[in-house]
Amino acid sequence: MSSKRDQIADQLEFLRDIGVDSLDIQVRGNSGDATRIPAVQVPAPVPEISTEVMKPSSNPDLQSIRDEIGDCQRCKLAPTRTNIVFGSGNPRAELLFVGEAPGADEDEQGLPFVGRAGQLLTKIIESIEIKREDVYICNVLKCRPPNNRPPEPDEVSACNPFLRKQLAMIKPKVVCCLGTFAAHTVLQSTVPISKLRGKFYDIDGIRIIATFHPSYLLRSPDKKREVWDDMKQIRAELQRLRT
Numbered sequence: 356m357s358s359k360r361d362q363i364a365d366q367l368e369f370l371r372d373i374g375v376d377s378l379d380i381q382v383r384g385n386s387g388d389a390t391r392i393p394a395v396q397v398p399a400p401v402p403e404i405s406t407e408v409m410k411p412s413s414n415p416d417l418q419s420i421r422d423e424i425g426d427c428q429r430c431k432l433a434p435t436r437t438n439i440v441f442g443s444g445n446p447r448a449e450l451l452f453v454g455e456a457p458g459a460d461e462d463e464q465g466l467p468f469v470g471r472a473g474q475l476l477t478k479i480i481e482s483i484e485i486k487r488e489d490v491y492i493c494n495v496l497k498c499r500p501p502n503n504r505p506p507e508p509d510e511v512s513a514c515n516p517f518l519r520k521q522l523a524m525i526k527p528k529v530v531c532c533l534g535t536f537a538a539h540t541v542l543q544s545t546v547p548i549s550k551l552r553g554k555f556y557d558i559d560g561i562r563i564i565a566t567f568h569p570s571y572l573l574r575s576p577d578k579k580r581e582v583w584d585d586m587k588q589i590r591a592e593l594q595r596l597r598t
């Protein structure tokens with residue numbers, strides 16, 4: 356479990372990465388004026404993800420979907436997977452993230468987004484003052500494709516009904532699709548992610564937005580600014596939907 360200090364350092368690092376170079380900080384006990392201070396340079400500790408908060412939910416309804424998946428043999432990914440990665444987080448989340456498919460770390464641990472991309476996703480979530488344990492995170496595919504190759508249509512057909520059931524059960528207010536594959540599957544579109552991202556779509560009463568995948572951001576950090584714009588839209592939309 357990382358300390359509060361490490362968490363703040365991580366957050367500052369992400370904000371700096373996405374181009375935020377100063378912060379308005381309200382000094383407690385002051386006359387009330389916000390004091391604008393430059394964002395401090397902080398060392399970049401490797402954040403540990405606490406798997407404690409990410410244990411698969413004990414929510415009985417979600418568990419019924421997990422039970423239905425069982426020891427799934429519905430597609431050709433079954434023989435090569437170590438664990439089925441169902442999803443984790445708050446079963447009553449207002450905000451749900453959908454990724455593509457588990458990678459090696461996720462396959463090993465049975466939890467979504469626990470590798471490097473997951474560490475970045477945690478920072479992205481926290482950038483809008485939401486805790487990772489308060490959202491729900493899952494993938495289109497619940498099993499790892501060998502060597503992280505792209506999911507194939509028969510695998511999506513076998514797995515997509517379970518994502519749909521998770522969405523219907525959790526009923527999030529906002530779904531954020533991470534990357535091309537999740538966006539194309541959820542939005543049933545073939546429009547490039549660079550065009551799809553940054554705006555909301557409505558499906559079955561849920562507000563859907565797409566943004567770049569954290570793995571892509573690791574390769575193209577200059578795209579973090581767009582993700583930051585998308586996250587601000589999500590924050591504003593959640594606020595709007597609460598009022």
Ligand code: URA
Binds near residue numbers: 455457469494
């Ligand atoms: N990438 C994904 O799309 N999902 C994960 O769970 C991890 C990496």
